[in-house]
Structure formats: structure tokens, C-alpha cells
Amino acid sequence: MSLRVRLIGAFVVLLASLAGLGAWNAWRLWEMGAVSNRIIADNFDSVVAAQQMKESLERQDSALLFLLLGQKERGERQLREHRARFEAAFDRAAHNITEVGEAEVIESIRSEYADYARLADPTAYFADAEPRFNHLRGELDRLLTLNQEAMRRKSSEAAAISRTSFIAAIGVAGVLTLAGIVIVVFFAGSLLRSIDGLTAASGAIAAGNLDITVPVRGGDEIAKLATSFNAMAGRLREVRDSNLGELMRARQVLLENVDHLRELDRLKSAFVAAAAHELRTPLMTFQMGIHLLIEDAGNLTARQHELLDLCRDESAKLVRLSTELLDLSKIESGEAAPRLARLPVAALIGGALDPLRLTIEAHRITLAVDLPADLPPVMADRMQIERVVANLITNAVRATPAGGSITISARTAGSRVTISVADTGHGIPAEYFERIFVPFIQVPGPPSGGAGLGLSISKRIIEAHGGELAVESKPGAGSTFTFTLRS
Numbered sequence: 001m002s003l004r005v006r007l008i009g010a011f012v013v014l015l016a017s018l019a020g021l022g023a024w025n026a027w028r029l030w031e032m033g034a035v036s037n038r039i040i041a042d043n044f045d046s047v048v049a050a051q052q053m054k055e056s057l058e059r060q061d062s063a064l065l066f067l068l069l070g071q072k073e074r075g076e077r078q079l080r081e082h083r084a085r086f087e088a089a090f091d092r093a094a095h096n097i098t099e100v101g102e103a104e105v106i107e108s109i110r111s112e113y114a115d116y117a118r119l120a121d122p123t124a125y126f127a128d129a130e131p132r133f134n135h136l137r138g139e140l141d142r143l144l145t146l147n148q149e150a151m152r153r154k155s156s157e158a159a160a161i162s163r164t165s166f167i168a169a170i171g172v173a174g175v176l177t178l179a180g181i182v183i184v185v186f187f188a189g190s191l192l193r194s195i196d197g198l199t200a201a202s203g204a205i206a207a208g209n210l211d212i213t214v215p216v217r218g219g220d221e222i223a224k225l226a227t228s229f230n231a232m233a234g235r236l237r238e239v240r241d242s243n244l245g246e247l248m249r250a251r252q253v254l255l256e257n258v259d260h261l262r263e264l265d266r267l268k269s270a271f272v273a274a275a276a277h278e279l280r281t282p283l284m285t286f287q288m289g290i291h292l293l294i295e296d297a298g299n300l301t302a303r304q305h306e307l308l309d310l311c312r313d314e315s316a317k318l319v320r321l322s323t324e325l326l327d328l329s330k331i332e333s334g335e336a337a338p339r340l341a342r343l344p345v346a347a348l349i350g351g352a353l354d355p356l357r358l359t360i361e362a363h364r365i366t367l368a369v370d371l372p373a374d375l376p377p378v379m380a381d382r383m384q385i386e387r388v389v390a391n392l393i394t395n396a397v398r399a400t401p402a403g404g405s406i407t408i409s410a411r412t413a414g415s416r417v418t419i420s421v422a423d424t425g426h427g428i429p430a431e432y433f434e435r436i437f438v439p440f441i442q443v444p445g446p447p448s449g450g451a452g453l454g455l456s457i458s459k460r461i462i463e464a465h466g467g468e469l470a471v472e473s474k475p476g477a478g479s480t481f482t483f484t485l486r487s
Contacts, residue, residue: 043154052085057137061133290312340381342379349410351386353367384461400424416467422479437459
């Protein structure tokens with residue numbers, strides 16, 4: 001039997017039980033209402049009729065006294081009126097006989113009243129009417145008492161029915177509640193045990209234990225789910241034992257290698273930084289010594305002068321290389337985080353361009369600067385961005401032959417400002433577009449004069465500012481380096 005059928009069956013039983021309880025309570029309420037109706041229909045009318053007959057009888061007795069006292073008109077009028085009322089009340093009582101002995105009382109009242117009503121001589125009142133009046137009133141009291149006792153008895157019956165119904169309703173409701181609790185606990189317990197088993201098995205599989213299985217009980221939906229779960233676990237075991245499992249393990253022996261390579265890269269960077277730092281001081285000392293020799297080189301030959309000049313240039317390259325290596329290491333380690341401030345683009349470009357104007361003129365290169373007047377300021381570290389612009393301009397000068405041109409421009413692009421340095425130099429082959437930002441990579445062609453660290457440092461500086469540095473180039477047609485900054 002499926003879980004759905006069992007649940008529906010349990011709910012149907014509960015609903016049927018509740019419907020039965022409701023119907024039984026409705027029937028008992030109807031029965032109580034019927035008892036109340038019987039009290040009203042059977043006895044209340046007779047009680048009212050008896051009281052009205054007693055009142056009419058009292059008035060007739062008073063009318064006879066009026067006649068005896070000589071008030072004939074008043075006595076006769078009152079006598080006719082209350083005889084009619086008595087007869088009407090008697091007629092209602094005679095047609096509402098519901099209790100044992102009530103018929104005999106009605107007949108006695110009928111007979112006694114007939115004799116009482118035949119009395120026409122007021123002088124006979126004390127001699128004959130008074131005993132009949134007392135006897136008739138006693139019969140009326142008897143009729144009244146009979147119906148009042150019946151009303152009290154039926155009221156007691158209604159109260160007994162009410163108590164019985166209340167106790168029975170409480171009992172049936174308790175039984176139904178207990179049955180509902182038992183059903184819920186049974187089904188919920190069975191369902192939760194199955195789900196707990198599946199949950200525990202899922203956790204075990206997530207932890208790597210693929211040999212676990214879930215017991216399958218019955219043929220309901222939970223059993224089907226357990227069967228599917230076991231099939232899935234079996235398939236995972238097959239994958240683990242197959243070549244795909246081997247491949248996944250190899251992908252993992254690989255991830256470990258990547259972590260190892262990252263650690264090696266970190267150690268390499270630390271070594272390069274330490275080496276550059278240690279080499280910088282002796283190199284500067286060596287460079288200073290060469291300068292002193294050049295200044296006091298009166299007894300040297302032309303060949304010796306040439307060698308000193310060469311040593312001076314090479315020592316300058318070594319000092320610049322050690323400085324760039326230290327800068328790259330600081331940027332990669334996060335020690336050289338940019339100190340952002342809102343700066344005008346013209347000031348940044350001007351600060352980088354001014355020291356290079358004589359070099360540009362010496363190479364006979366035309367310079368153009370295109371900066372719109374409405375450019376917004378950018379968030380930048382002045383020294384770092386001026387270094388990036390200076391690197392790009394220096395590279396453009398080296399790549400551009402005499403007679404060429406360099407254009408520096410800036411544009412607004414949404415919430416960013418795009419700054420470009422374009423030249424008409426030799427250009428860069430497409431296969432070097434990504435590699436030129438790797439340290440020590442140099443594009444084949446004219447000598448660059450550097451160690452291949454300028455673009456790598458520039459890219460990392462721009463990325464630390466939250467921007468991007470990209471290149472567009474075509475061999476023989478020049479290159480355009482573009483970077484973005486937040487405005």
C-alpha cells in the first residue's frame with residue numbers, strides 16, 4: 001500500500017469519525033429540543049388553562065356575591081364574561097390531555113362545573129354553591145399540579161439527556177483524539193525513521209562512504225526513494241571504481257600540484273625580493289665608483305673610457321632592474337596598496353609627461369594630447385598612475401621611429417574614465433597580446449632598453465585600482481594601450 005493511500009485512508013477514518021460524532025450530537029440536541037417542545041406543547045398550555053379557569057372561577061364566585069348584595073347588573077355581566085372565559089380555558093385543557101389521570105380530572109371538572117353553573121339563585125350560595133366552589137377549585141388545583149409535576153419530570157429528563165450527551169460527547173471526542181494521536185505518531189514515526197535513515201546515508205555518502213545502503217521496507221514512495229538512493233550509491237561506487245574515478249583522483253594529485261606550484265611561486269617571489277634588496281646596495285656602490293672613475297679619468301685611454309661608459313650604462317640597468325623587482329614584489333604581496341584620492345586626469349598625465357618631453361623631442365616624435373574639458377576627476381594614487389603613464393609613454397617612444405607620433409587621450413565611459421596611449425610604431429604581433437604583461441617577456445624587434453617588467457608592474461597597479469589594462473596593435477601600424485580608472 002502506497003504512502004499516499006495510507007495517509008488518505010487515515011484522514012478518511014478521522015473525518016468519518018468526526019462526522020459521526022457531529023451527527024450523534026445533532027441527534028441528541030434534536031432529542032433535547034423535542035423534550036422541551038413536549039413540555040411546552042403537552043403541559044404548559046394545560047397549566048395556563050388551569051390557572052385561567054381558577055381565575056375565572058374566582059370571578060364567578062365574586063359575581064354571585066354581587067348578585068346576593070343586590071348588584072344584579074354588575075353581577076350578571078361579570079358572571080357571563082367569566083363563564084365564557086372558563087369554558088374557553090376548559091376547552092383548551094380538554095383538547096390537550098397528555099398525562100395519565102388527566103382525563104379523569106378533566107371529566108370531574110366538567111361535571112362539577114356543570115353543577116356549579118346551574119346555580120341561579122344567589123340565596124343558595126352559602127348553602128350549596130360554596131361547597132361546590134371549593135370542590136371545583138380543588139379539582140383545578142389537581143389539574144394544575146398534575147401538569148406542573150409532568151413539566152418538572154420532563155425537565156429532569158431533558159437535564160439527564162443533556163448530561164448523558166455531554167459525557168458521551170467528551171468520551172467519544174477523547175477516543176477520537178487518542179486514535180488521531182496514535183495514527184499521527186504511527187505514521188509520523190514510520191515516515192521520520194525512513195527519512196532519518198536517508199539523511200544519515202546522504203551524510204555518509206557526502207563524507208565519502210559510498211558503500212552504505214538504505215533498508216527498503218514496503219512498497220510506498222519512501223521505499224521507492226530508498227531504492228533510487230541505493231541505485232545512485234551503486235552508480236557512484238561504479239564511478240569510483242572506473243577510469244572516471246581514476247581521472248577524478250588524478251584531477252585531485254593535479255590540484256595538489258597546483259598548490260605546490262603556488263607555494264613555489266611564493267617562495268620565488270620572496271627570493272627575488274630578497275635578492276633584489278640585497279643586490280641594490282652593492283650595485284649602487286658599484287655605480288657610484290664608476291662615476292668617480294669617469295670624473296677622474298685623465299690618464300685613461302679612449303678604449304678604457306669606452307669600457308667605463310659601458311659599465312656605467314650596465315650598472316644603471318642593474319639598479320633599475322633591482323628597483324623594478326622590489327616594486328613588483330611589493331605590489332604582488334599587497335604592501336604597495338594604492339592610496340586613493342580624487343585627482344584630475346590632466347594633472348596625472350601632465351605629471352608623467354613633463355619629464356619625458358625632451359626625450360620625445362630628441363627622438364623627433366610628434367606628441368598630441370587630447371583631453372576633453374569636462375573630464376571628471378578619478379580615484380587614483382598619483383605616484384602609481386603617473387608611473388603607469390610614464391611606462392606607457394616610454395615604451396611608445398622606444399617603439400616609434402623618428403617622424404612618428406604619440407597620442408595621449410582620455411574619454412568618459414559611464415562611471416569610468418578611459419586613458420589611452422597610442423603610437424605609430426612597429427606594433428605587436430597578436431600572439432604577444434597576453435604575454436607582454438608577464439614579467440621578463442619582451443616582444444621581438446628593436447631593443448627595448450628594459451628588463452620586461454614595466455608592463456607587468458603597470459598592469460598590477462591598474463588592477464589594484466579596480467581597472468583594466470589592455471592593448472590593441474597591428475604589426476607595422478602601431479599600438480594602443482588603454483587603461484580604466486573609476487571616476
